[in-house]
Amino acid sequence: MRTELPYNERMSTVDDPTAPPGPVAGKTATTMRSLSRALDVFEQLQRSDRPQRLSELARSCGITLPTTLRLLRVLQDYGLVSQTEKNYRIGPAVLPAARSFLENDPLLLAARPILLQLATQTHLTASLYSRLGLERILVARVDGDNPLRYDLPLGKRLPLTRGAAGKILIADLPDEELQHIAEAAVDRRQEETSFDLEVLKSRLPDPEAGYAFSVDERASGVMSAAVAVPHPTSAVTESIALTTPVEAYPQEDLRAQVPELRRAARRLSELLEGVVY
Amino acid sequence: MRTELPYNERMSTVDDPTAPPGPVAGKTATTMRSLSRALDVFEQLQRSDRPQRLSELARSCGITLPTTLRLLRVLQDYGLVSQTEKNYRIGPAVLPAARSFLENDPLLLAARPILLQLATQTHLTASLYSRLGLERILVARVDGDNPLRYDLPLGKRLPLTRGAAGKILIADLPDEELQHIAEAAVDRRQEETSFDLEVLKSRLPDPEAGYAFSVDERASGVMSAAVAVPHPTSAVTESIALTTPVEAYPQEDLRAQVPELRRAARRLSELLEGVVY
DNA sequence: AATAGTCTTCCACACAATGAAACTAAATTT
DNA sequence: AAATTTAGTTTCATTGTGTGGAAGACTATT
The missing domain is CATH 3.30.450.40 (GAF domain)
Structure with missing residues (x-):
């Protein structure tokens, strides 16, 4: 039974126009903050049609710079994110993932x-x-x-x-x-x-x-x-x-x-x- | 204050035949254990052509059951994993991700x-x-x-x-x-x-x-x-x-x-x- | 050269992630 | 159908991991 309470109070009372992604429905998972944040970053990258800078991502996801950087590095290790210069974008590892879904x-x-x-x-x-x-x-x-x-x-x-x-x-x-x-x-x-x-x-x-x-x-x-x-x-x-x-x-x-x-x-x-x- | 214990002892000297995925190259990111593990689970799901049980996943990724369950729940919240009964598989959220990659x-x-x-x-x-x-x-x-x-x-x-x-x-x-x-x-x-x-x-x-x-x-x-x-x-x-x-x-x-x-x-x-x- | 902006590293602290154990549910066997 | 095993889930105390501040490197831009 999931709680309705948003576990993430960084969403202060003020409505940020650039709303951070957040978990899929209203359903909030029990915790796993770092994972959720990583997936927020990943989602944010998808929504932009051009590569993003670290600071942009950090701001739009409401995460501090050092943390965002760490998350990106791991995502990159797994090929889910690519980097050129200081620009981040979705990486090629999404292709086999999609293929697996479509085939199975x-x-x-x-x-x-x-x-x-x-x-x-x-x-x-x-x-x-x-x-x-x-x-x-x-x-x-x-x-x-x-x-x-x-x-x-x-x-x-x-x-x-x-x-x-x-x-x-x-x-x-x-x-x-x-x-x-x-x-x-x-x-x-x-x-x-x-x-x-x-x-x-x-x-x-x-x-x-x-x-x-x-x-x-x-x-x-x-x-x-x-x-x-x-x-x-x-x-x-x-x-x-x-x-x-x-x-x-x-x-x-x-x-x-x-x-x-x-x-x-x-x-x-x-x-x-x-x-x- | 480093402990001597490798933070992930499953990567011992002995080669496990069912090798858990692990980060892309030999390059290990600074840490982020929970995220890495989640991505291991995600990758493991892709590699199987049929839905997986919790215990199967836990075993093949070398993670305890409770932790695996928590990881899966978050992944599911983001649509990256789907569940039917007790079976887990890759979820539809990979499609927009792949689309974003292919288009941008x-x-x-x-x-x-x-x-x-x-x-x-x-x-x-x-x-x-x-x-x-x-x-x-x-x-x-x-x-x-x-x-x-x-x-x-x-x-x-x-x-x-x-x-x-x-x-x-x-x-x-x-x-x-x-x-x-x-x-x-x-x-x-x-x-x-x-x-x-x-x-x-x-x-x-x-x-x-x-x-x-x-x-x-x-x-x-x-x-x-x-x-x-x-x-x-x-x-x-x-x-x-x-x-x-x-x-x-x-x-x-x-x-x-x-x-x-x-x-x-x-x-x-x-x-x-x-x-x- | 000076300034502002962005990125990265370092580090001490706090709390989030963890596994053991208890518990429940579902198979499987007797 | 009861007994036994196996799989899944919840709880909880502990600790180690993820965290943000601050300082340090860069890089634009003026």
């Missing part, structure tokens, strides 16, 4: 054929998203007949607040958590200027509906429908979506695919239960 | 057009490898006219002891380090049963040559030539290779491309110096 993750392996069937059957693009902290990421995708114009590569961080696949992942969350998610989305420029909780809630699907729908929401010209993947053990953290350019398909027809989607999601979670791991 | 790494960005030109010009497959610890990994590849039959995805861990691109990365290393590398290759089943240092050294190119060559070495039916990428700051840790099926191309013609390769490598490192980061 049981959920992903089970999902791929299901997405494929879904795409073949509906002629739409089928995607699998996974919640990661206050965002979601694209984990797998199979294109349909009308491939989406925009490029959305695996591992892209997307908001939970926009798009059917995002909204369905947070449909049942309590207000407090929604608030965090909303703030994160603004911080990360995934949402326009600050918007309030009610706006977000009005967008979310009826909890009873069991699916979410979006048109021109996260990306313009695109609509999608999504359902959650009921996960055997843990809380729901995955969703499956069908997506299409708005002009290629009547809205009602997309809604009509929801049962199909639901079946796919159920099939996936059943498959998963059977897996011996 | 200056070396990689500089290398891609160079590999492309190399491939176009020579009609061979051009690849960029990076040394990671006691192995190398494929970081970028552009296929030539005769695409290699076998699939070699980005991030694949390959031995330093076999293949031109591996050998050139270790051509100048002292015996002691070569020994470690040789042992690691055997441990990881990248080399046949234990083989001695002299065998390895006989394979390595003349340090003066400045390039390495291989035929049927790491993969049968494949030959390649490789040069190192002189790195502005750090030690040489990257190599560029040209590869082709043996039957598609006369061996001497491949050797004739070495100057071309050399030019590409130099161009890459020059480009890199200019980069402002």
Whole structure:
């Protein structure tokens, strides 16, 4: 049972605009300060599209210079961080890690054929998203007949607040958590200027509906429908979506695919239960 | 006040057959035990192609159960590890990390057009490898006219002891380090049963040559030539290779491309110096 | 040359990380 | 089904590791 209390009081009362990453959800691990900090640094490096200086990193993560330096050195020893001159960036060791995930993750392996069937059957693009902290990421995708114009590569961080696949992942969350998610989305420029909780809630699907729908929401010209993947053990953290350019398909027809989607999601979670791991 | 006891007695003189990962090179960071251990666990998870139990991980990393559990919990909070039932595996957070590397790494960005030109010009497959610890990994590849039959995805861990691109990365290393590398290759089943240092050294190119060559070495039916990428700051840790099926191309013609390769490598490192980061 | 900024090393202190042991849960055997 | 083993989790006292201040090297910049 995780405590809700942020174990890290460096987050003083004043809201730092450059919010330090922090653990994934609100869930705080029992302790392990140095490890958490290292992962904060690692995450911070990912979020910047250019190499970072030591002092930048230290500031944006709220860690002192000597400590940040020590953390970076260890990360570098493991290849997770590279350094050129005084500039730090993500290192090549992330590639084998990602490869291992893509090749071995049981959920992903089970999902791929299901997405494929879904795409073949509906002629739409089928995607699998996974919640990661206050965002979601694209984990797998199979294109349909009308491939989406925009490029959305695996591992892209997307908001939970926009798009059917995002909204369905947070449909049942309590207000407090929604608030965090909303703030994160603004911080990360995934949402326009600050918007309030009610706006977000009005967008979310009826909890009873069991699916979410979006048109021109996260990306313009695109609509999608999504359902959650009921996960055997843990809380729901995955969703499956069908997506299409708005002009290629009547809205009602997309809604009509929801049962199909639901079946796919159920099939996936059943498959998963059977897996011996 | 140093105690005499090595802070990690699992690295005793006796060689444990199930060698725990350990930091990338021989270079040991100043300390940060908990972080190092967490990264050992993370690496261990990657190396197994199926989910691992807590006790398995603890044993193979030489860490006590309670500590391993705590490490895993934090890694899980950050999405780097997933858990189903009592099984742990690599988590989806590695995807955005890898994406960040592939999209932003200056070396990689500089290398891609160079590999492309190399491939176009020579009609061979051009690849960029990076040394990671006691192995190398494929970081970028552009296929030539005769695409290699076998699939070699980005991030694949390959031995330093076999293949031109591996050998050139270790051509100048002292015996002691070569020994470690040789042992690691055997441990990881990248080399046949234990083989001695002299065998390895006989394979390595003349340090003066400045390039390495291989035929049927790491993969049968494949030959390649490789040069190192002189790195502005750090030690040489990257190599560029040209590869082709043996039957598609006369061996001497491949050797004739070495100057071309050399030019590409130099161009890459020059480009890199200019980069402002 | 002087100044400001950034990075790195050193060190004493405090608390975070640790393992032993107790405990619970889940397999496995009898 | 009870008994036994094995695996996982929690608790807690101890200590050694991670920590930040301060001082020292660098490097820009003026």
